[in-house]
Amino acid sequence: MKALIFDGSLQIKEVPDPQPVGREVLIKVLISSVCNTDLEIIQGYMGFTGIPGHEFVGEVVTPGRPLTGRLVVGEINCPCNNCYLCKTGRSTHCPNRSVLGIYQHAGVFADFVVLPEENLHPIPENLDPQSAVFTEPLAAAVEIFDQLRVRPSEKVFIFGAGKLGLLISQVFRLNGCDYQTYDPNLVKVNKALEMGLNALPLSSLTPSDKAEACVDCTGKAIGISTAMAHLYPRGCLVLKTTIAKPENIDLNQIVINEFTIAGSRCGPFKPALNLLSQKLVNPNPMITRIFKFHDIVEAFDYAAKPETIKVLIEH
């Protein structure tokens, strides 16, 4: 099959088809999308080499299985199902897991991919594949509500109107709360406004503007201190940003103001599919451009531009 290989540089190569083992099934990839993690991987994140990519919609092609012939999305963590964390409902944190296109598991930027059957969710009939490919990042947005109680009567600030920020903003809008999304980039602010979201340039934020909950999805080291500066005492800061190196944080501010800082990562697919299929979250305006698979190296360059929201790949 054809696959995008990262081994220090990125190129399409001819490689053997993956072989499903045990509970795995073979999936023909139909559509995929480029995530920030993919961009970080080609900068050396996780020391990954091989086929990257973890956001996809595909068709199960292994014959004789319950999902054979169905269009599916797939959870990216492949846990051992046997350790303490798996047995206590934290399989996405299993220390023995592989992670699709990120850690010890070949990814979706290829003709075919294998995943365990239990990772797969058939996409509802009325959900088009171009929307369904947003299930994984939308699940990461929904994760915030799986972790915390967000009161609809609270004021919320979301820092960052990138891919994840736009999905998070949509999920907060559904909560009914008074949310406000900030970004320094006017193109992103305008995109958010176009989508009917409450968005403002970061420069319009004054020191006295404060919220009961802040979400940092800036992807930048400065994000956490900006958010802390605009959080009421006893407020909660959700941290989505991962950055390359340890950062200086004023821990005293956390103690004195009794802030809660909640790290947040992968989330649940089922509610994300519910929101997409019921058209309560609309990801389509976030699609900046769709590339054919043979142009995927160019698609990576395009995805890295500051004004690009989401790049999709047709296989």
Added chain:
Amino acid sequence: MKALIFDGSLQIKEVPDPQPVGREVLIKVLISSVCNTDLEIIQGYMGFTGIPGHEFVGEVVTPGRPLTGRLVVGEINCPCNNCYLCKTGRSTHCPNRSVLGIYQHAGVFADFVVLPEENLHPIPENLDPQSAVFTEPLAAAVEIFDQLRVRPSEKVFIFGAGKLGLLISQVFRLNGCDYQTYDPNLVKVNKALEMGLNALPLSSLTPSDKAEACVDCTGKAIGISTAMAHLYPRGCLVLKTTIAKPENIDLNQIVINEFTIAGSRCGPFKPALNLLSQKLVNPNPMITRIFKFHDIVEAFDYAAKPETIKVLIEH
């Protein structure tokens, strides 16, 4: 009256008696104790000058008030009762507040002090003043349970067996959970063991030892990274340590492991008085030495020694 004055150096001076204003009453201080914050104040913390001290038991001496003649302890924050934070149950975070012996309010290391009546709690009949003086630090321990749900079936690590660590350990013991207190100082570990607490030298902790909740009350910058290294994914770290300067923190670990970091400060007096008066928390073994007020400068030196737990002052 006689009062301990900090104005760059510490000395007992003759000063005018404080004059109660509005809802304030005059309190004759009977016993006080030296807190780490007092030791930090004489190093320049908060830029405080004047009479330090905030842990006390006293007798209300203003005539004709509901509490006249009663022995009381007192909450240290004097809020405006009028701002957004006061009106939303966060008066300990009121931006307009003064703080007894810490910020714009003369403290208890003196013959007399004034505090608003609503800050005062009469001590129960069966509670001796030497135990009651621990109400304020015990309230800070209880605050953890006001902020978080701690499941009795969880494993908890407490880092630090100092003043606050010993009180926090006692409160966790009452929860029924499998807690373990660690300190690098063997004198403190032995004191904890003497008190019937689960304590071990920090050196006995191995990299695979993990807990669902960790409390950092080490008072040291290294505390948060130690605690994070021994926390299960999705675990909660309670931060009690305030340190002088911003510290390098690996934020990625917070996001990847979905840790919750909860800053924690002053707490509720009522449950602390309940626990003390019902002898469920016993602070007496923590009293290292009792000084007379005229020796309070020496008491500060003594309180700063690493092996000292708690120093009390008889007025």
